[in-house]
Amino acid sequence: SDKMSDKQSAQKSAKIASGAVVCVESEIRGDVTIGARTVVHPKARIIAEAGPIVIGEGNLIEEQALIINSYPENITPDSEGVEAKTMTIGINNVFEVGCMSQALKIGDNNVIESKADLGRNMILTSGCIIGACCQVNTCEVIPENTVIFGSGCQRRVQTERPQPQTLHPGPKNVPLWHSE
Amino acid sequence: MASLLQPDRVLYLVHGEKKIRSPLSTLYFCRYCSELRSLECVSHEVDSHYCPSCLENMPSAEAKLKKNRCANCFDCPCCMHTLSTRATNIPAPLPDDPSKTAMKKAYYLACGFCRWTSRDVGMADKSVASGGWQEPDNPHTQRINKLIEYYQQLAQREKLERDRKKLARRRPYMPLAFSQHTIHVVEKYGLGTRLQRQRPGAPITSLAGLSLKEGEDQKEINIEPAQALDEVEPLPEDCYTRPINLPEVTSLRQRLLQPDFQPAGASQLHPKHKHLLIKRSLRCRKCEHNLSKPEFNPTSIKFKIQLVAVSYIPEVRIMSIPNLRFQKECQVLLTLTNPVENITHVTLVGCEEGDPEDINSTAKVMVPTKELVLAGKDAAAEYDELAEPQDFQDDPDVVAFRKSNKIGFFIKVVPQREEDGDVTVSFKIRHDFRNLAAPIRPSEEGDAPAEAIWLTHHVELSLGPIIA
Numbered sequence: 082s083d084k085m086s087d088k089q090s091a092q093k094s095a096k097i098a099s100g101a102v103v104c105v106e107s108e109i110r111g112d113v114t115i116g117a118r119t120v121v122h123p124k125a126r127i128i129a130e131a132g133p134i135v136i137g138e139g140n141l142i143e144e145q146a147l148i149i150n151s152y153p154e155n156i157t158p159d160s161e162g163v164e165a166k167t168m169t170i171g172i173n174n175v176f177e178v179g180c181m182s183q184a185l186k187i188g189d190n191n192v193i194e195s196k197a198d199l200g201r202n203m204i205l206t207s208g209c210i211i212g213a214c215c216q217v218n219t220c221e222v223i224p225e226n227t228v229i230f231g232s233g234c235q236r237r238v239q240t241e242r243p244q245p246q247t248l249h250p251g252p253k254n255v256p257l258w259h260s261e
Numbered sequence: 262m263a264s265l266l267q268p269d270r271v272l273y274l275v276h277g278e279k280k281i282r283s284p285l286s287t288l289y290f291c292r293y294c295s296e297l298r299s300l301e302c303v304s305h306e307v308d309s310h311y312c313p314s315c316l317e318n319m320p321s322a323e324a325k326l327k328k329n330r331c332a333n334c335f336d337c338p339c340c341m342h343t344l345s346t347r348a349t350n351i352p353a354p355l356p357d358d359p360s361k362t363a364m365k366k367a368y369y370l371a372c373g374f375c376r377w378t379s380r381d382v383g384m385a386d387k388s389v390a391s392g393g394w395q396e397p398d399n400p401h402t403q404r405i406n407k408l409i410e411y412y413q414q415l416a417q418r419e420k421l422e423r424d425r426k427k428l429a430r431r432r433p434y435m436p437l438a439f440s441q442h443t444i445h446v447v448e449k450y451g452l453g454t455r456l457q458r459q460r461p462g463a464p465i466t467s468l469a470g471l472s473l474k475e476g477e478d479q480k481e482i483n484i485e486p487a488q489a490l491d492e493v494e495p496l497p498e499d500c501y502t503r504p505i506n507l508p509e510v511t512s513l514r515q516r517l518l519q520p521d522f523q524p525a526g527a528s529q530l531h532p533k534h535k536h537l538l539i540k541r542s543l544r545c546r547k548c549e550h551n552l553s554k555p556e557f558n559p560t561s562i563k564f565k566i567q568l569v570a571v572s573y574i575p576e577v578r579i580m581s582i583p584n585l586r587f588q589k590e591c592q593v594l595l596t597l598t599n600p601v602e603n604i605t606h607v608t609l610v611g612c613e614e615g616d617p618e619d620i621n622s623t624a625k626v627m628v629p630t631k632e633l634v635l636a637g638k639d640a641a642a643e644y645d646e647l648a649e650p651q652d653f654q655d656d657p658d659v660v661a662f663r664k665s666n667k668i669g670f671f672i673k674v675v676p677q678r679e680e681d682g683d684v685t686v687s688f689k690i691r692h693d694f695r696n697l698a699a700p701i702r703p704s705e706e707g708d709a710p711a712e713a714i715w716l717t718h719h720v721e722l723s724l725g726p727i728i729a
Contacts, residue, residue: 210376212374212375227508228375228376230340230374230375230376231340231374231375235340235375235512236508237339237375237377237508237527238508239376239377239378239381240378240380240381
């Protein structure tokens with residue numbers, strides 16, 4: 082029972098559910114849907130260029146994070162036969178400071194640590210942790226509970242899932258979009 | 262431009278057992294021998310042991326007992342990061358009333374880098390924050406300890422015999438009872454530290470120590486020889502057909518960091534105690550004076566004794582290089598910095614033909630012929646605005662600029678080789694040095710200034726490639 086409300090601002094097609102906290106210094110471009118209880122910090126950027134982005138509930142998108150649905154490198158915006166793919170992000174994910182995600186499908190309870198870089202053809206399932214500064218650009222489905230860490234992007238499977246984030250209510254004293 | 266300041270572009274030659282060329286920042290200066298020393302011509306001694314994560318000092322005897330490992334800190338077996346202790350609340354039945362449950366704190370180890378936890382290998386949570394974690398016992402420990410004891414005794418016996426023979430032969434001459442070879446034999450099996458620190462001038466006392474030990478330790482240690490087996494455990498039947506569970510296989514590095522277990526599966530990777538680090542002191546091999554002695558406290562980075570070369574020897578640095586052309590004269594700007602507080606006079610001399618130290622230069626160099634004068638380093642100079650600048654009458658063709666204790670000067674370089682690779686030039690720098698170490702003979706004239714001696718160093722500069 083999310084009450085979607087359209088915002089009367091320059092970003093015409095962003096739909097933000099009630100209970101979400103989106104700071105005015107964040108940049109949201111294109112057709113973006115943000116679920117309830119998701120927090121978007123200032124200087125975060127969510128850019129839906131080549132298709133819409135749907136973000137689920139309870140996510141945390143920290144400063145300078147970049148979630149971008151962009152055209153693949155060898156395709157220009159005008160070429161024919163390019164269909165708009167929707168980028169889906171599940172619930173309770175954490176996008177830490179400075180990370181960049183182009184992955185088209187992200188499940189639930191994942192953590193993308195600071196300055197990590199996800200390619201477009203990756204699919205994260207659930208409970209995955211992409212370590213800080215890890216650049217992963219493979220064409221694969223990352224199995225559940227995988228941890229990618231280290232300068233060589235080593236992998237291991239964790240048996241303990243970190244407790245679901247008690248998302249902090251968001252930065253204080255920062256102008257926010259009203260979502261009611 | 263910052264690449265010109267890289268330390269390995271200017272190398273100083275050290276005359277030791279090996280001729281070593283290295284940047285001044287890595288060298289030491291023995292002011293008793295008045296010579297440069299590199300890390301390879303000094304003896305390194307262990308000063309103290311400390312743990313890098315809890316910064317706790319540990320006396321050497323205790324360190325040896327604990328095999329150089331910290332008692333409190335653990336390393337992640339997966340990524341070798343330091344493990345931190347985390348607490349959770351778990352419901353546990355109250356001791357008085359088993360039907361009610363209360364929240365109790367349980368502690369487990371977790372790695373912040375790879376998210377490994379002690380629960381991954383089945384280690385139960387402990388109720389105390391520290392001290393509850395044990396490393397698993399190795400079934401072979403007893404046998405190994407017995408073998409070590411036996412071999413230590415054997416080595417000691419061999420050493421005694423060898424030294425007795427040596428002493429008998431050398432009695433007419435100065436007795437030099439301990440050769441380098443016997444010391445290594447002892448060190449091989451880790452016998453007591455008493456025998457390891459030998460100075461070449463003290464043979465008699467050490468012999469006395471040995472005879473005492475001989476009296477004590479007469480009990481024979483017998484070991485059973487290892488038995489060879491005919492049959493070996495066969496491989497499992499599905500060895501070739503079972504699919505590999507890749508996350509479960511340990512990497513070579515993870516396996517070999519635990520040499521006593523070498524687990525093949527990640528579920529047997531137990532955390533190990535953290536390795537201790539050492540603080541070391543350096544000693545000149547010729548005069549036995551300390552060149553570097555750190556402070557005892559692990560949290561302090563200062564030194565009690567710090568005879569580094571950059572505080573005594575003027576340092577040459579490259580400031581700017583024009584485009585270098587084959588067989589064309591180019592002018593390179595260098596700087597000379599004076600680290601001491603008195604005025605220093607520096608003369609530069611080019612290397613002669615056939616100089617045995619000049620092996621790397623690929624260009625001819627013309628250095629200034631006049632003596633360069635460097636002002637003393639004055640720590641208060643930047644605050645003292647009324648100080649008059651000293652007038653040194655610099656030749657503008659030679660000295661480009663002068664700034665407190667630093668001058669910039671020109672050298673002319675003519676590259677001689679057209680091939681790829683850096684243009685290298687070398688020259689000798691001769692400067693006066695006032696030795697402030699305590700004089701051996703007390704001076705009679707009261708406060709006579711220390712005498713100056715002249716030191717010469719061979720310097721090599723790497724100027725970069727030729728630009729066609």
